[in-house]
Amino acid sequence: QLQLVESGGGVVQPGGSLRVSCAASGFGFSTSGIHWVRQAPGKGLEWVAFIRFDGSGKYYADSVKGRFTISRDNSKDTLYLQMNSLRTEDTAVYYCAKGPGPIEWEQEDWGQGTLVTVSS
């Protein structure tokens, strides 16, 4: 059974750093592109980043470029999002979402999300 399980969320002060993870199981992680998508409380979906199946291509929203880094460890079936210089507007539930193939951009399957709160 396909599973995506996010972890690592919590409360962090503005300017701080946090790394969230997404553990995958039940499908070929190493052959799938994966997204991070976030949703601020009461707001819509905002795409954050995408990484191709082998890590050869990484793409970022302007709002996080230069501050966030997406990476993956295919030997551990795990996706990461390193978040630096956090701002209050980064407060959101962070979802990982699997694409239908190695580089396709649709968001086919989603985890339950992990809440990141940036507050002093």
Added chain:
Amino acid sequence: QAGLTQPPSVSKDLRQTATLTCTGNNNNVGNQGAAWLQQHQGHPPKLLSYRDNSRPSGISERFSASRSGNTASLTITGLQPEDEADYYCSAWDSSLDVVVFGGGTKLTVL
């Protein structure tokens, strides 16, 4: 990065048909197509259709997607109470190399 345009809300009667729209431009919806997602309150989104308008396994035939030019549409027939949810479209923008989302449409089934 400008997002895709969706009407904020749509209300339809039970068992009627709702058509939700999503407007982009030549760099995203117009040449990449759009995907559609459904999100119930407190739950993660669920994919309803791929960019080629096909449905993932397990998605009801009552949901059908289409595209004309830079506008994508999701039609839901025979509306049921469980269809009340937020609906989002997404697309790849080939000029910016980013995914763009619509602001979402809240569908109310009366």
